[in-house]
Amino acid sequence: MNSEKLLAILRLQATKNIGDILAKKLITAVGGVENVFKEKPHILHKINGIGTHTTQHLFDESNLKRAEEEFKYIQQNNIAFSYFLDDDYPQNLKHCIDAPILIFKDGNINLNSDKVISIVGTRNISSYGRDFCNQLVEELHSHNPIIVSGFAYGVDICAHKAAIKNNLQTIAVLAHGLEDIYPKTHKKYIHEVNKNGGFITEFWHNETPLRENFLKRNRIVAGLSKATIIIESAEKGGSLVTADIANSYNRDVFALSGRATDVYSKGCNNLIKNNQAHILTSAEDIVKMLNWDLSKTSTPKQKELFVNLDEIEQKIYDYLQQNGKQHLDTIALTCEIPVYQLSSLLLQMELKGVVKPLPGKLFEV
The missing domain is CATH 1.10.150 (DNA polymerase; domain 1)
Incomplete structure (x- = not known):
């Protein structure tokens, strides 16, 4: 650049x-x-x-x-960085209309994977939550997912450490700049995280970890991932905000249920009760819901020959052909077509058999 x-x-x-x-x-x-x-x-x-x-x-x-x-x-x-229109900008995040226009990176990050999940939860993790988190990541090891979290106390650092232990890539999303680290006690994990993944932030180098920054950070945690997993949460908390954002992005949300009397299970239980999260009992729930156990053996359907596309339709088709499935807002932004007009064009292209609509306002050729 x-x-x-x-x-x-x-x-x-x-x-x-x-x-x-x-x-x-x-x-x-x-x-x-x-x-x-x-x-x-x-x-x-x-x-x-x-x-x-x-x-x-x-x-x-x-x-x-x-x-x-x-x-x-x-x-x-x-300092490494990615602009939202660049090819190296995380694809999952590109589909989020409020994603940062610029993110900064440090470490050995490679987000070219379809298996990216976020694991978040309370800072006051219990032995039940810790044991489940460690077991979950271990059971997912064979699928080689990327584990995203916020590098905070409790569930976050437990998820990062479990990923490192299982030799999985882990991404820590920071609520401040790259010049410092919060909390200070987690400085000892920087080297291992960088070796097994790295750090991402939207904040400038000397930005401090203000309260509002953590709430902004949560949308990146949710946006980077195909699914967000809540291990433990009280009735109110930042991880519930992350779950809400993930739902708004049409991403899957999972929550670990717990006893009704446990303070740090109430948030998860409410998510499940209100149909805002799938109940999580084991790694198999994630594998099945995200279709990680299905082998992709089908041959891609070839575009019908001699379909007539006008200039704008061809522009949309070429973009999807080059970039794979994309969100409606991303197509509109990149191809510079108003959303209301694009929706009509995509419908016409669907009828012509050249594009296919997917859940979550996604489209592919």
């Missing part, structure tokens, strides 16, 4: 009142992140969600100064 593009991304991240959804809308509307700060304000005002107040923040010189400082840190420390 060239310097101009990275600096523009950082400057956009630094702009007050512009979150990831609005940032993506801006980038799509002007044809690239570099063009955002080259466009005239009165043109930007025509974009839904961009008003005079937001534009003033957008061109605030203090944002540029902050972006330049972060850019310098990235260059000097050779």
